[in-house]
Amino acid sequence: MATNTPNLECRMYEAKFPDVDMAVMIQVKSIGDMCAYVSLLEYNNIEGMILLSELSRRRIRSINSLIKVGRIEPVMVLHVDEDKGYVNLSKRRVSEEDIQVCEDRYNKSKLVHSIMRHVAETMTIDLEDLYIHVGWPLYRKYGHAFEAFKLIVSDPDSIINTLTRVIKETGPDGEEVTRVVPAMSEDVKDALVKDIRRRMTPQPLKIRADIEMKCFQFDGVLHIKEAMRKAEAVGNLQCPVKIKLVAPPLYVLNTQTLDKEQGILILNKAIEACTEAIEEHKGKLAVKEAPRTVSEREDKLLSEHLAKLGRENEEVGGDDGSEEEEDTGMGDIDVENKGIGIIE
Structure with a gap:
């Protein structure tokens, strides 16, 4: 099986040529006066040809608006000449369903x-x-x-x-x-x-929602803390829910799961539980960003922002015992215990 100079070029499928009326993926190589020449990406780049009359069902006003060199897209197979090794194709005959399948x-x-x-x-x-x-x-x-x-x-x-x-x-x-x-x-x-x-190997998706939560009642911080606990209690082992303070009154709920729909459903339920808990004490919760998947970059930016806020809080913490702090009264509750809130 091993050779000194192995061949690393091969078609993807056992058949050397596609079947007629099959949608295939092509890349446009050049455009001539009468046709466009393409390579069939799934069949080791064998040559194909699209007559300009097969580009669109409508009147062609500009060839460049319909086909460009380098573009990759699905087209329909019209005729296969195995002896000459090329394939006649059509862009105008491929349907939306064919495109999706291809x-x-x-x-x-x-x-x-x-x-x-x-x-x-x-x-x-x-x-x-x-x-x-x-x-x-x-x-x-x-x-x-x-x-x-x-x-x-x-x-x-x-x-x-x-x-x-x-x-x-x-x-x-x-x-x-x-x-x-x-x-x-x-x-x-x-x-x-x-x-x-x-x-x-499937990678867990990160699902996130952004909310604003306020409570103007006495012991509002404790009510917010309890609402956060209710939100996290909705999660499970496959889809744990975490809620973090960004900056009062903004909080984020997040989870990781292999099932996107399940993750979004869990976060929506967590928001409902949080809303019900805070409204019992005449608080308010507003959804700023509904549950959605987030990229690694977005997650990293959030982590960096939280870290920055943490450093700023540490710097402010050096004024413990000041008159201003005594006047404001309600301080932060330990983040690790999820008890963060502000009474305004």
């Missing part, structure tokens, strides 16, 4: 291809050979290798150990014999499983 398939195939190519490169093996004995059998059995890779994350042996290859050897008597052996060596198997787990 994009979903391509995104999955691209990830599978990236993993397969990385394994072939690092283990110095032929990419097409890896596809023949591993990738394409998984496509046939599971509909898409992506579905098999998802199962490999948690139980690799049950998937990979079913893959075999037939080799021919010369026996002791000089006659040729065939043997069925595993599709991959243990080293290649370990590299494949490691790369799949690194690329496909």
Whole structure:
């Protein structure tokens, strides 16, 4: 299986050419007077052609508004010439449903291809050979290798150990014999499983909501503290809820979960519980930002902002015992105990 100069170029699917009336992902290479030349990304960049008359159902006013060099998009297969090795395509005949199916398939195939190519490169093996004995059998059995890779994350042996290859050897008597052996060596198997787990292990989503909470009653700080506890009590082990003070009266609720819909639902319930608790004491809660997923950058910016506020509070804390502090009365409650609030 290993060679000194492995081939790292290969189509994503077992078929060398796409079927007619199939949507495929292309990249535009050049635009001529009569047609645009493209490469089929899923089929090892074989050449395709789109007649300018197949760009749009409407009257074409500007070619550049319809197609540009470098653009990647789905188109429909009209005709395949396997002898000449090119494909006639149409942009105007692809429907919204076709586009959605094509994009979903391509995104999955691209990830599978990236993993397969990385394994072939690092283990110095032929990419097409890896596809023949591993990738394409998984496509046939599971509909898409992506579905098999998802199962490999948690139980690799049950998937990979079913893959075999037939080799021919010369026996002791000089006659040729065939043997069925595993599709991959243990080293290649370990590299494949490691790369799949690194690329496909689900990562928890961070869900966040921003609220404003106030209570003007006596012991308002304690009422806010209790409302925060009610909000956090809504969470569970799979979707824990945390609430933090940003700057009075602004608070953030956040959670981490693999299920986006479940995370948003939990935070909405936490907001409801918090609202009910604070309104019992004539307080008010306003949702400034509804529960939504946040990026690593947004989460980092929030953490940096909270850290900055913490440092500023420490600097102010050096004036303990001042007359001004005695006049204001209600101080901060320990953040760790979630008892932060202000009476205005």
